[in-house]
Structure formats: structure tokens, C-alpha cells
Amino acid sequence: MDQLLAMRAFSRVVEAGSFTRAAESLDMPNATISKLVQDLEAHLGVKLLQRTTRKVTVTPEGQDYYAKATRVLRDLQDIDSSFSVARGKPRGNLRIDIGGLSARAVLIPLLPDFMARYPDIRIDLGVADRAVDLIGDNVDCVIRGGQLDNSSLVARSIGEAVMVTCATPAYLKQYGVPAYPDELKNGHRLVGYISTQTGRAVPLRFEHKGERTEIKIEYRIGINESNAHLAACVAGLGIVQTFAHAVNGALQDGSLVEILKKWRPSPYPFHVVYPQNRYVTHRLRVFIDWLLECFPARVRGIG
Known part of the structure; x- marks a missing residue:
């Protein structure tokens, strides 16, 4: 044996x-x-x-x-x-999981730098807006936003994302530009982001001078994948709340317009998470260190 x-x-x-x-x-x-x-x-x-x-x-x-x-x-x-x-050459396979928008807008554009620094590391990137079982699925680490509630995992903070609420110019011309969050309840169309964990639409959150408010979404269309959720907004289907790093280009070229800017919610925290009882290999350690170096500025988006 x-x-x-x-x-x-x-x-x-x-x-x-x-x-x-x-x-x-x-x-x-x-x-x-x-x-x-x-x-x-x-x-x-x-x-x-x-x-x-x-x-x-x-x-x-x-x-x-x-x-x-x-x-x-x-x-x-x-x-x-x-x-x-000692050889200075971390090698082997890394299995990483990350949500759709953050993969497209943040991690993948940064990866050429990592791959150039560590040519002997191969990455298997899982992209999905769902909770992953790190142990059962044999994943080395996940990159996730939001609050964490699993004490059996180790979490390292890697930055905070600015959240923005936006729509197309054509939509705002037709339905008007809301000045206060409560106006979203009257005649506006909201594109719901459906949580894969709860099966319910994630509410829109707003904050201004210490005052916080939450708008529960009554949607005509709900989508459970972040890239498709944003695409629905770009198509003019309604208002979304999403990460600034995902819409910077659209805001700059005018295809999307930010609304309720004074009511931006608190920044959205991002973490790299890995199992507590699993040894941190050299290749995972250098990846985490690289994330801490490169990820925060990119995920922050606009100020």
C-alpha cells in the first residue's frame, strides 16, 4: 500500500x-x-x-x-x-473562482501581468455568480464581494468597489431622472439582480449624509448573472445598481448615465477567500500577494 x-x-x-x-x-x-x-x-x-x-x-x-x-x-x-x-519559481495549477462582472472588468485584464511574472503557474478560472464549495470542488481560492459569514474560511480584504445606479439616456428621456431613491417606486423600471443563494432580487441600497434607505425591487425582468444583468441595462430595459468598475467605459462614452450620485451606497468589500485547514502553497501565496498589490485600485473604479 x-x-x-x-x-x-x-x-x-x-x-x-x-x-x-x-x-x-x-x-x-x-x-x-x-x-x-x-x-x-x-x-x-x-x-x-x-x-x-x-x-x-x-x-x-x-x-x-x-x-x-x-x-x-x-x-x-x-x-x-x-x-x-528557494528556486524562486512557483509552479503548478491554481483553481480560482470569481463572479462574472469582476472577472471581465477586473481580474482578466490584470492577468497578463501575473502570467508574465509567474510563467510556470497554470490557472483554471471558474466564472459564475454562485457560491462555490472550496473543499468539495477542490478550489484554491475564490474572489467574492459582500459580507462573509463562513468562519471556517480565511478571508483577506483586497479592496472596495464603488456602487453606482445607472440607466441609458434613452430610458431617462422616456421615464425621467429621479432625484430621490423613493421616486424609483413610481413608474420606473428596475432590472432585478436575482441572488443565486436566495432566489430573490437583491434590493437597491442608498446612503446620503448618514441616512440609509433600501428599495425592494418590483421587476419586470430579473437576471441571475451579473454580465447579463448589466447588458439588460445597456439594452434600455431599465435601471440597475452595479459596480463602477464594470461601467466606467459606458459612463465615459455616454451610453450609460449615473443617477442618484449623491445617494451612492457604502463601498462594497471584496475578499480573497480560501479554506482554513488547507496549506497555502507557494503558488497561492504569490497569487494572493499579487492580488493585494493590483486588485484594489482596479476594483475601486471611479471616485
Whole structure:
């Protein structure tokens, strides 16, 4: 038995919650993962996992072994990484997840610089406006905006985005330019951004001299993807509230017009997030450091 490989396979099953997802993340056949875990249990003389047709449950002995095994695996990664650091050439694969608008308007335009600095790092970029399971999906880090509520994750602040409310000149000519947020409730058409987590439209938020107000959206069209949400605004379907970094060009060329500028909401925080119990490889560390250097100014958008 390759004990080190068996430890890795067992740890991934615990983290992923299933043999199938563990096999996918390790790029190994399901049967191989199952055999490795069985051999490990036979070697240790204890049951590490309880298997049913529906789920995998970690036994008390399995929890204890997982805690010890992950420390060993992290130490081995540390040894490997120290040689990579000494050579000054971080290498390998990075799996990153980010929302649609921020991928298009911020990260992708910056990536040529990162790829030039670190030519031996390959990036798999997942782009979607949805919550991702970092452990189960074997993702190294995610870049997300908004408040974070998962204490099992490590989050590093990488900047704040200016939020703007805007529409096309043609729309404003037809429906008028609102002077106060409450006017949006009377005859205006709002394009709803549908949260993939709640399935509901995200309300519009406004703030002026300490006064905060929130407008619940009654929409004729709701969209759950940020690039399409913005495209609906550009097409004249109504008013949206979005990131300034995504609409700078449209505001500058006049195809969109910012409204309620005095009522801009508080800046929207962005973080890079990664699992607490996963060793930070050299390639992930340099990526995070690069984000801290480059991302804040780009995500800030207009002042």
C-alpha cells in the first residue's frame, strides 16, 4: 500500500464528502480511491468511514486520523514548497473562482501581468455568480464581494468597489431622472439582480449624509448573472445598481448615465477567500500577494 497516497485519498473523501467528488478532484478512478481507503483501514485496524448508498460519515477514529493526517500532509507540502521558494519559481495549477462582472472588468485584464511574472503557474478560472464549495470542488481560492459569514474560511480584504445606479439616456428621456431613491417606486423600471443563494432580487441600497434607505425591487425582468444583468441595462430595459468598475467605459462614452450620485451606497468589500485547514502553497501565496498589490485600485473604479 502507498500509505501517503492512501492518506491523501482519505483526506479528500473527508473534505469532499463523497468518494466520487474526491476521485474527481484527484483525477483518479472512484474504485482506486475506495481501494486506497479500504487498504488504509485494514492497515490501521480501524473503521475510518461509514459508507451508505446516500452518504459517507466519518467515524470518531476517522476524525482523529484526519486531524493527524492533514498535519503530516501540510508538513510535506511545506517541505516541497520550501524548495520551490528557494528556486524562486512557483509552479503548478491554481483553481480560482470569481463572479462574472469582476472577472471581465477586473481580474482578466490584470492577468497578463501575473502570467508574465509567474510563467510556470497554470490557472483554471471558474466564472459564475454562485457560491462555490472550496473543499468539495477542490478550489484554491475564490474572489467574492459582500459580507462573509463562513468562519471556517480565511478571508483577506483586497479592496472596495464603488456602487453606482445607472440607466441609458434613452430610458431617462422616456421615464425621467429621479432625484430621490423613493421616486424609483413610481413608474420606473428596475432590472432585478436575482441572488443565486436566495432566489430573490437583491434590493437597491442608498446612503446620503448618514441616512440609509433600501428599495425592494418590483421587476419586470430579473437576471441571475451579473454580465447579463448589466447588458439588460445597456439594452434600455431599465435601471440597475452595479459596480463602477464594470461601467466606467459606458459612463465615459455616454451610453450609460449615473443617477442618484449623491445617494451612492457604502463601498462594497471584496475578499480573497480560501479554506482554513488547507496549506497555502507557494503558488497561492504569490497569487494572493499579487492580488493585494493590483486588485484594489482596479476594483475601486471611479471616485
